[in-house]
Amino acid sequence: MKTILKNTLFLSLLSAASISFAQLPELSTPTTATGTETTAVFLGGATADNGATYANSFAFDAPIDIDLEIQVEAGHVNTVGNIYVIIVWEGSYFVLDENGAYQLWDLSVENFLAAFPGKTLQSSEPINIVNDVAFGPAGVSDTTMDFIIAYDTMAVANEFFYNGIPLSVTIEEEVEEEPPVAQSLQIFTDSISGPIIQGNCIACHTGSGAAGSSALLYATISLPSFLQVNYTTLVDYINQGNSATLLSKPTGGSGHGGGVRLQASSTDFQNLEAFVNAVLAE
Numbered sequence: 001m002k003t004i005l006k007n008t009l010f011l012s013l014l015s016a017a018s019i020s021f022a023q024l025p026e027l028s029t030p031t032t033a034t035g036t037e038t039t040a041v042f043l044g045g046a047t048a049d050n051g052a053t054y055a056n057s058f059a060f061d062a063p064i065d066i067d068l069e070i071q072v073e074a075g076h077v078n079t080v081g082n083i084y085v086i087i088v089w090e091g092s093y094f095v096l097d098e099n100g101a102y103q104l105w106d107l108s109v110e111n112f113l114a115a116f117p118g119k120t121l122q123s124s125e126p127i128n129i130v131n132d133v134a135f136g137p138a139g140v141s142d143t144t145m146d147f148i149i150a151y152d153t154m155a156v157a158n159e160f161f162y163n164g165i166p167l168s169v170t171i172e173e174e175v176e177e178e179p180p181v182a183q184s185l186q187i188f189t190d191s192i193s194g195p196i197i198q199g200n201c202i203a204c205h206t207g208s209g210a211a212g213s214s215a216l217l218y219a220t221i222s223l224p225s226f227l228q229v230n231y232t233t234l235v236d237y238i239n240q241g242n243s244a245t246l247l248s249k250p251t252g253g254s255g256h257g258g259g260v261r262l263q264a265s266s267t268d269f270q271n272l273e274a275f276v277n278a279v280l281a282e
C-alpha cells in the first residue's frame with residue numbers, strides 16, 4: 001500500500017511559484033522546533049469541488065485536491081530556506097523529495113529532505129499536493145493522512161517552522177451499492193406474501209391441501225426461506241405463460257377448485273394484478 005502511495009499519488013508535482021489558492025482554511029497552532037513564538041501562517045485544505053468547500057473526509061472515489069500554503073514570517077521573506085512536506089500515514093512518516101517522490105522518513109535531521117531546497121522564500125508559498133486524484137481507486141482508502149508543511153531559513157539557525165496540528169484527510173472505505181430490489185419482489189414482499197398467499201391461498205395450495213395436485217404449492221412460514229421460495233414459485237408460474245390463469249382462478253373464473261377467493265374489485269386482487277404486470281415487465 002505504501003508503494004502505491006508513493007508511486008501513484010504523488011508523482012504529480014508541484015510548481016510552487018505559479019499557483020495561488022482562493023480561501024484555504026488556516027491550520028491552527030503554528031509551531032517552531034524550539035518552541036519560540038512565530039507569526040508564520042500555515043493554511044491547507046482538501047476539496048472535492050475546487051475550493052468551494054473544504055472537508056476532512058471524502059468518499060472512496062471522490063477526486064480531490066489537496067493544497068497547502070505557508071505564509072512565512074515577514075522577516076523571512078527573501079531569505080533563502082527550505083520547504084518541507086511531511087505526511088504521517090498509518091504510523092509512518094514520509095517526506096516529499098525535490099523530485100516529487102515521497103520517501104519514508106526516520107525522523108532524523110539528515111534524512112529530512114526538502115521538497116523545495118535552497119529557495120528564496122516568498123511571503124506566500126503555495127504547495128499543491130494533488131489535483132483531482134481519487135485516492136480509493138488508486139489503492140488508498142479507509143485511512144487518514146496527516147499533512148505537515150515546514151520551512152527553515154538561513155536567517156534563523158537550527159529552527160523549523162510548521163503547522164503544529166496537521167491537516168488531516170480521511171479517505172473513506174468503498175461502499176458496496178445495494179443491488180436494486182426487483183419491483184415484483186417489493187410488491188410480493190409488501191402486499192402478496194402476507195395477505196394473499198399466507199392469509200388465503202395457502203389454506204389449499206400446499207402439498208397436503210385441497211390443491212395439492214395443482215401447479216401452485218406454497219411454503220408456509222415454518223420454512224425460513226418461505227418468502228423467496230413462494231416468490232420464485234409464482235414468478236416461474238407467470239413466466240410459463242399462466243398469468244391469465246393466475247388472475248382468473250382466484251376470482252372464481254376458469255372453474256377454480258377453490259371457488260372465489262378474491263373479489264375482482266378488492267385491493268388484494270389489484271395488488272396481484274400489479275405483481276403479475278411487474279413480473280411480466282422484468
Ligand code: HEC
Nearest residue numbers: 201203204210211214215245246249250255256257258261
Ligand atoms: C379452498 C381451497 C383453495 C383455496 C383457498 C385457493 N385455491 Fe386455488 N386451487 C384450488 C384447487 C382445488 C385447485 C386445482 C383445481 C383448479 O385448477 O382449479 C386450484 C388451482 C389454482 C390455480 C391453477 C393452478 C394450476 O395448476 O395451474 C390457480 C392459479 C389458483 N388455484 C389460484 C389461487 C389463488 C391465487 C388463491 C388465493 C387467492 C387460491 N387459488 C386459493 C383450491 C383452492
